Structures are given as structure tokens and as C-alpha cells.
Amino acid sequence: MHQTVANPAPPADRVSFSGERSTFRKLVTRGALLELVTFGFYRFWLATDIRRHLWSHTSVGDDSVEYTGRAKELLIGFLIAMAILVPVYLVYFLIGLEAEMMQAFASLPLVLFFYLFTEFARYRARRYRLSRTLWRGLRFSMGGSGWSYGWRSGLWGLLVVISLGFALPWRAAALERFKMRHTAYGSLQGRFDGTGGELFRRAWGLWLSGLLAIAIAFATPVIASPTSLIDAFLLLIVIVFFLLVSPFVYAAFKAIEWRWWVSGLRLGEVCFESRLAAGALNGCYWKAVGWSVLFMALLASWLAGMFWIVGELFSIGGTVEQHMLFVSQHPAFLAGSAVGYLLMALAFGAVIRIYLNRDVWALVAQSTVVHNLAAADGVSGQGEAVGAVGEGLADGLDVAGF
Amino acid sequence: MSSADDGAYPAVYYDGVSSRRRQVELRLGTQLDIVEHGSVLASWSYADIRRVDGSRGLRLTSAATAAQARLEIADEAAQRQLTTRCAALDQDRGGGQPLRIVGWSLAAAASIVLMTLYGIPLVADRLAALVPASAEQRLGAAVDKQVRALMGGKSCTGAEGQRAFAKMVEALRTAGNSAIPLEAQVLSSPVPNAVALPGGRIYLFEGLLSRARNSDEIAGVIAHEIGHAEHRDGLRSVIRTGGTSFLFGLLFGDITGSGAVIFASRMLLDASHSRDAETAADDYAIRAMTRLGRSPAPLGELLVRISGKDGGTTIIDSHPVSSERLERMRRATPTNAGPPILTDAEWQALRRVCATG
Numbered sequence: 001m002h003q004t005v006a007n008p009a010p011p012a013d014r015v016s017f018s019g020e021r022s023t024f025r026k027l028v029t030r031g032a033l034l035e036l037v038t039f040g041f042y043r044f045w046l047a048t049d050i051r052r053h054l055w056s057h058t059s060v061g062d063d064s065v066e067y068t069g070r071a072k073e074l075l076i077g078f079l080i081a082m083a084i085l086v087p088v089y090l091v092y093f094l095i096g097l098e099a100e101m102m103q104a105f106a107s108l109p110l111v112l113f114f115y116l117f118t119e120f121a122r123y124r125a126r127r128y129r130l131s132r133t134l135w136r137g138l139r140f141s142m143g144g145s146g147w148s149y150g151w152r153s154g155l156w157g158l159l160v161v162i163s164l165g166f167a168l169p170w171r172a173a174a175l176e177r178f179k180m181r182h183t184a185y186g187s188l189q190g191r192f193d194g195t196g197g198e199l200f201r202r203a204w205g206l207w208l209s210g211l212l213a214i215a216i217a218f219a220t221p222v223i224a225s226p227t228s229l230i231d232a233f234l235l236l237i238v239i240v241f242f243l244l245v246s247p248f249v250y251a252a253f254k255a256i257e258w259r260w261w262v263s264g265l266r267l268g269e270v271c272f273e274s275r276l277a278a279g280a281l282n283g284c285y286w287k288a289v290g291w292s293v294l295f296m297a298l299l300a301s302w303l304a305g306m307f308w309i310v311g312e313l314f315s316i317g318g319t320v321e322q323h324m325l326f327v328s329q330h331p332a333f334l335a336g337s338a339v340g341y342l343l344m345a346l347a348f349g350a351v352i353r354i355y356l357n358r359d360v361w362a363l364v365a366q367s368t369v370v371h372n373l374a375a376a377d378g379v380s381g382q383g384e385a386v387g388a389v390g391e392g393l394a395d396g397l398d399v400a401g402f
Numbered sequence: 403m404s405s406a407d408d409g410a411y412p413a414v415y416y417d418g419v420s421s422r423r424r425q426v427e428l429r430l431g432t433q434l435d436i437v438e439h440g441s442v443l444a445s446w447s448y449a450d451i452r453r454v455d456g457s458r459g460l461r462l463t464s465a466a467t468a469a470q471a472r473l474e475i476a477d478e479a480a481q482r483q484l485t486t487r488c489a490a491l492d493q494d495r496g497g498g499q500p501l502r503i504v505g506w507s508l509a510a511a512a513s514i515v516l517m518t519l520y521g522i523p524l525v526a527d528r529l530a531a532l533v534p535a536s537a538e539q540r541l542g543a544a545v546d547k548q549v550r551a552l553m554g555g556k557s558c559t560g561a562e563g564q565r566a567f568a569k570m571v572e573a574l575r576t577a578g579n580s581a582i583p584l585e586a587q588v589l590s591s592p593v594p595n596a597v598a599l600p601g602g603r604i605y606l607f608e609g610l611l612s613r614a615r616n617s618d619e620i621a622g623v624i625a626h627e628i629g630h631a632e633h634r635d636g637l638r639s640v641i642r643t644g645g646t647s648f649l650f651g652l653l654f655g656d657i658t659g660s661g662a663v664i665f666a667s668r669m670l671l672d673a674s675h676s677r678d679a680e681t682a683a684d685d686y687a688i689r690a691m692t693r694l695g696r697s698p699a700p701l702g703e704l705l706v707r708i709s710g711k712d713g714g715t716t717i718i719d720s721h722p723v724s725s726e727r728l729e730r731m732r733r734a735t736p737t738n739a740g741p742p743i744l745t746d747a748e749w750q751a752l753r754r755v756c757a758t759g
Contacts, residue, residue, distance in 0.1 A: 068454070
């Protein structure tokens with residue numbers, strides 16, 4: 001036998017992200033304000049702008065990715081989805097009515113149907129986004145049946161519930177395998193090599209500590225009901241501690257999951273590898289939590305201020321209870337609360353988009369390397385640009401991604 | 403590589419059929435020629451050339467080619483040349499014409515608000531008249547289960563109390579000339595309220611019963627609720643609430659957590675409509691009570707007592723106890739006084755209906 005000398009592996013190509021955060025911040029702030037004045041209709045344009053920004057600033061090797069979808073497609077997809085969803089909702093309502101006759105809240109099984117439908121919509125939405133993604137002049141494509149994906153997701157979800165979350169990694173792997181099996185770049189067939197066991201090995205500690213934390217927080221007051229004030233106080237400290245730690249745990253889990261996901265992606269001979277550190281996403285989640293807390297504090301003080309002003313201006317006296325009731329039902333207070341609430345919701349949305357969408361995207365992209373990119377050099381094109389009905393359904397069912 | 407003088411610039415070309423990266427040179431003549439190793443791969447007319455998203459340099463495509471051919475130009479002189487020559491470079495960029503979007507959104511919002519203000523009540527009125535009684539009863543049965551599950555109330559089954567209650571309901575129904583089948587019950591819930599669900603279901607909550615001082619106060623409340631049932635207000639309100647929430651859901655789509663706002667607006671809209679319904683139900687109560695020779699005024703007094711007379715009714719209150727309402731009931735004194743609707747013993751039995759049985 002010859003001693004085979006390993007060929008020096010060709011230098012790995014990098015994935016890079018070159019977008020400026022300030023540009024993105026302007027984009028989402030402006031988008032949020034436009035969403036406000038258009039009663040949310042601007043969301044199609046905003047989603048498209050966000051995707052164009054993220055895609056076009058992401059390069060694989062030397063070439064940046066391009067998003068070719070347009071907001072009008074999303075709008076049309078939404079309208080078609082409405083045409084589908086309206087009768088579905090109506091039938092749902094009527095069936096629910098009949099079911100309620102037999103037993104209150106017996107219409108719960110119908111929620112299952114909507115779960116399947118939602119998963120179907122998610123699948124089709126992914127298909128739309130992929131078919132609008134261009135790299136080196138070729139588009140990605142995705143086949144497969146959304147329903148087939150839907151029931152798989154449903155069965156796996158059931159298993160996850162039964163196993164108290166134990167089956168989560170295997171569910172993720174199975175669904176990802178299904179999605180990637182039907183994904184292609186040109187004629188380059190995709191697949192997913194990550195396994196549930198691998199994800200479990202990396203994340204079981206987090207899963208166990210999460211389960212323990214929930215068990216402790218819920219079981220303690222049941223087993224040893226707080227008898228004194230100090231007991232209750234201790235319990236409160238424990239809960240606050242868990243609340244403070246949970247963003248770290250979640251961020252660590254997401255980092256592990258991203259790393260596992262990227263490293264499992266294959267397109268023909270092209271494979272990806274992620275070098276995302278376990279603590280890399282902590283900052284993103286903490287910033288998002290911090291800003292959200294700040295916004296809630298602002299909203300609380302705004303409401304308190306409104307309450308005081310309305311009380312001073314319009315109050316008619318009476319007992320404290322009557323005063324509370326009167327002010328809290330006064331139109332001026334209601335209108336003020338609605339405005340404050342909307343502004344907070346929009347600011348919250350912008351924060352999520354900046355820190356959890358853009359920053360996470362940038363970190364994941366920059367920590368990714370591509371091996372064997374040369375295999376994608378002479379690929380021929382295939383696949384058509386599909387319609388956006390899936391996106392519309394996902395939007396109508398409130399599960400649209402960014 | 404050619405120099406810029408003879409109009410040839412370096413570029414990278416992807417033909418949209420294969421992902422092969424081609425080093426080409428551009429010749430800017432009457433149209434743009436893309437040349438590789440001396441042979442022309444493609445010729446783009448300047449009017450067809452469009453800019454597309456790219457992070458570096460200028461990335462172009464041609465509107466005339468079917469495939470997604472892409473041309474990437476890092477050379478600055480070439481970029482300048484092409485941006486001046488291509489008149490329609492940014493035509494299809496569709497940066498989202500915000501003014502148009504804002505305008506149409508406002509129009510959509512206006513039409514939905516008008517629909518909820520005028521269209522839906524109209525539809526609800528027409529539809530309520532068309533819905534057969536059997537369907538209304540089914541709806542009532544469904545709502546009934548929900549209400550019970552939410553209020554956690556059980557039916558009170560004290561036998562004497564039930565008899566007294568049935569007697570009161572029957573007397574008020576006959577007096578008001580109502581022909582609809584009623585199903586009235588007392589529920590053991592501490593909430594001081596009474597409701598009329600679709601399908602002639604009337605519930606009196608124990609909380610109200612315990613705060614009443616005499617049987618006329620309760621009789622007034624029941625008459626008022628029979629009025630609601632007679633006018634099918636429950637059905638109408640179900641149709642209206644469903645329609646409104648549906649329309650607003652369409653409008654708001656996914657603005658984060660707009661549910662609270664929707665709820666608030668629906669409450670306001672519903673309340674502004676139910677005033678007419680309240681007046682009509684009051685009319686029924688006044689008619690029924692005076693015909694039985696009893697004053698309807700205790701109804702108003704009870705309502706004032708439980709909601710606290712503050713003079714300033716808010717528009718959100720679905721049972722507005724305005725002084726006009728009270729006045730209307732006070733004015734309607736019966737011409738000749740009749741016997742009490744319930745005897746003293748019956749009234750005492752009704753008050754204990756939830757304690758026994």
C-alpha cells in the first residue's frame with residue numbers, strides 16, 4: 001500500500017456580511033413608522049427591504065447573494081391567502097360552533113388542523129424565499145409537498161410534547177432533512193447531514209437545566225407551600241434568578257442550534273461549517289431584553305402620566321374606586337393608552353429586527369466557512385420562481401418570518 | 403486587458419444558465435457587448451439594462467433576457483459610463499412608493515371603519531331577521547357553554563326558588579306580549595349582572611339577586627333582558643362582534659399585538675350601538691312592568707346602586723345608567739297599581755335559590 005499523502009485541503013471560502021447596522025436601523029425605524037400610518041400594510045414592503053438588505057450584503061465566496069422578490073408579490077400572495085383563509089375560518093367557526101354544542105372548548109382539536117396548516121404555510125413561505133434567492137445568476141429552488149411536511153411536523157411535535165422536549169433535537173433534524181432534501185441550488189442537490197443525536201449531545205445540558213428550572217419554580221410552592229414571608233421572598237428570588245438567566249440559556253441554545261444547522265448543510269459536494277462560539281449570541285439577546293424592559297418601563301410611566309392627567313382634567317370626584325373606574329374608561333385615557341401601546345409595539349418590533357434578526361444573521365454569516373465551493377462552479381440552472389401564496393398564508397396565520 | 407480608451411472594460415458575467423464565472427470585457431458601442439475571448443456572449447440594449455442589488459460595484463441585468471443573467475462591474479470608469487448611458491437603470495427598483503402605499507392604506511382603513519360603523523350593523527339587522535330560530539338556539543347553546551365555563555357558574559336549583567323565578571319570567575313575558583321561547587336560569591356567580599344570550603337564554607347571576615332590595619328590582623332586570631331576547635340583540639351582537647373583529651383583523655394583519663387595540667375599538671363601537679338596543683329593552687321593561695301595575699323605576703334604582711351613581715357615564719359602559727334612563731322609568735308610573743309579581747314568600751324563596759337544592 002502506498003502511503004497516501006493527504007492533499008492540502010483547498011483554502012476554505014468565507015461567508016461574509018458587510019451591511020452597516022446604522023443603515024439597517026434607519027430602514028427598520030422608517031419601516032416601523034410607515035407601518036403605523038399604513039395600519040400595517042407597509043409590512044410587505046418592509047419585509048422585502050429587510051430581505052434585500054440582508055441578502056445583498058451577504059457574500060458566499062466572492063459573490064453576494066441577491067433577493068429578487070418584490071413587495072407586490074407578497075401583497076398578491078396575501079390577497080390570495082385571504083381568499084383561501086376566509087372560507088377556512090368560516091368553516092372553522094361553524095365546526096367550532098357545532099363542537100361547542102357538545103362540550104365547551106371541544107373545538108380544541110381544530111387547533112390541530114390550524115397547526116398543520118401553519119406548518120404547510122411555513123414550508124411554502126420558505127419555498128418562495130429560496131426561489132427568490134439568486135447567487136451567481138442562478139436561483140435556489142425547493143420542491144416537496146407542504147402537506148407532507150405539515151403532518152411530519154405535527155407528529156414530531158406530538159412526540160416532543162409526550163417526551164417533555166426530549167425529542168426536540170430529533171424533530172429538528174428530521175424536519176431539516178426533509179427541507180434540505182427538497183432544496184437545490186441550480187442542479188446542485190441539497191441535503192442535511194446534521195443528526196438529532198449530535199444536537200442532543202451539544203445541548204442536553206441546557207435542556208436538562210431548563211426542565212429543572214421550570215420544575216423547581218413550579219414544584220416548590222406546591223411541595224413546600226411558603227409558610228412565612230421569608231419563604232415567599234426566597235421563592236421570588238429563585239424565580240427572578242431564573243428569569244435573569246433564561247436569556248443566556250436561550251442564547252446559548254440558539255448558538256448551538258445555529259452552529260449545528262449550518263454545519264449540517266450540504267449542497268452537492270459543497271459543505272458548510274460554522275465556527276459560532278457558544279456565547280456569541282448572548283449580546284444580541286441581552287440587548288433585545290434590555291431594550292424591551294426599557295420600553296415597558298416607558299409605557300408604564302406613560303400610562304401613569306395619562307391616568308394622572310385625565311384624572312386631573314375630567315375627574316368628578318367620588319370614592320377611589322369610582323375615580324379609578326371613571327378614568328380607566330375615559331376615551332381620552334383609552335386613546336392615549338392605545339397610542340402608547342402601538343408605539344411600544346413598533347419600537348419593540350424594531351429592536352427584535354435589529355438585534356435578533358440582523359445581528360444574529362450577521363454573526364451566523366460571519367462565522368460560517370464554505371468548503372469545496374469549487375463544486376458550485378459549473379452548475380446549471382433549474383427551478384422556477386414560485387408564487388408568494390405560502391408567504392401570504394403564513395402572514396395571514398401570523399407566522400411569517402422576516 | 404483592454405484599456406478604457408477604446409471603450410472596453412473588464413467585468414464579471416454570469417449568463418443565468420450556468421453558475422460559471424466568466425471574465426469578460428465590455429464594449430460600449432451602440433449597445434453593450436459582453437465579450438469573452440473575442441466572441442460576443444450577449445448584447446444588451448442600454449434601454450433594457452437595470453441595476454440589481456449587489457454589495458460591491460455595480461450589478462446589472464437586462465430586462466430583455468429571460469434568464470437571470472448578471473453583470474458585475476468593479477471598474478469605476480465603466481460604472482460612470484453605464485450609469486450615464488442607461489436611462490432606465492433604476493426603473494424597476496421599486497423602492498416602495500411610500501406615499502401611494504400610505505394613501506391606499508388610509509383608504510382601506512377608512513372603508514373598513516365605515517363598514518364597521520354602518521355596514522355591519524345593517525348586515526347584522528338584516529341577517530338577524532333571516533337567521534331561523536333553530537339556528538339561533540344552536541348559537542345560544544354554544545355561547546352558553548362558553549359563558550358557563552368562563553363564569554364558573556352553576557345553575558341554582560332550589561325548587562321553590564325556581565318555581566318563583568319561572569312565575570316571574572312567565573308573567574313578564576305575557577305582559578310584554580312576547581312569543582319567543584325563553585330559558586331563564588339563576589347562576590351562582592358573584593358578578594352583579596344579568597345577560598340575554600342568543601336563543602332566548604336569560605341568566606340572572608346570584609350577585610345581582612343578593613343586592614336587590616325587592617322583587618320589583620329583579621323583575622325589572624328580567625323584563626329588560628326579555629326585551630333583549632325579544633329583539634334578538636344577543637344574536638345581533640354576535641354577528642356584529644364577529645364581523646367587526648374579522649374586518650379589523652384583516653386590516654391590522656400582523657402589527658405586533660394589535661389585539662388590544664382591536665378589542666378596545668370593538669368595545670367602543672359595540673357600546674355606541676347597544677345604547678339603542680338598551681333603550682329598546684328599557685321600553686319593553688317599562689311596558690311589561692306598567693301593564694302588571696308595577697313601577698319600572700326600581701330597575702333604574704338597582705342599576706344605579708350596583709354601578710355607583712357617578713353622573714358621568716362613560717361610553718364604554720354597555721349598560722349606561724344615565725339619568726335620562728332613570729327619569730324615563732320614573733315617569734312611567736302605572737295608571738292603576740297591581741299586586742306584587744311575587745308574593746313575599748316567593749321572593750324569599752327566590753333569594754335562597756342558590757343556597758338550597
